[in-house]
Amino acid sequence: AKKAAQAQFDIVVAVGGDGTINEVVSGLAPLEQPPYLGIVPAGTVNNLARVLQIPLDIDDAIANLLQGHLQPLDVGQVNDDYLISTMTLGILADAALNVTQSEKQKWGPLAFLNEGVHALAKHQHYPL
Incomplete structure (x- = not known):
């Protein structure tokens, strides 16, 4: 994710569950101007996707992503670790x-x- 941001991509898409999304966010959060984060839920529970009302069906999630529904996302930081959704x-x-x-x-x-x-x-x- 960090390399994609440094390559000046406009969006980085995380395909996975909350752990995967958290790892992608950890690569983006320290940057001054990170790219947008896209989410395609493919994890076990998908808490964050549920909270953000991202469709859990992969095809629907991709369609949602392509439509560009932007939502703000708070990112927490504890020391050098970043977290999303829950701690x-x-x-x-x-x-x-x-x-x-x-x-x-x-x-x-x-x-x-x-x-x-x-x-x-x-x-x-x-x-x-």
Whole structure:
């Protein structure tokens, strides 16, 4: 994404889920004049696409992209890390990090629920 911006492309399209979009945003956010960000949701949950009301069907998402529906997007920054959509801390963050790509492909969003239940059962506490 950063290389595309430096090559002066007008738009960078992220095809994937929230993690993929976050990685693309991390490449664009530090730039003074980043290109537009296009999103074609192809992830497991697609939280950001849902919030932005981007169609989840890939063909419809591409049609939406071609129509140029612009929406503002807030980007958070914690130290040198950028984030979009949501920030998760503690048990839920641990659960999300522990879900493998194969589990997401096999179980979809239920993979996060399963891992969340296991994380809650550990009764782990986190200092902030």
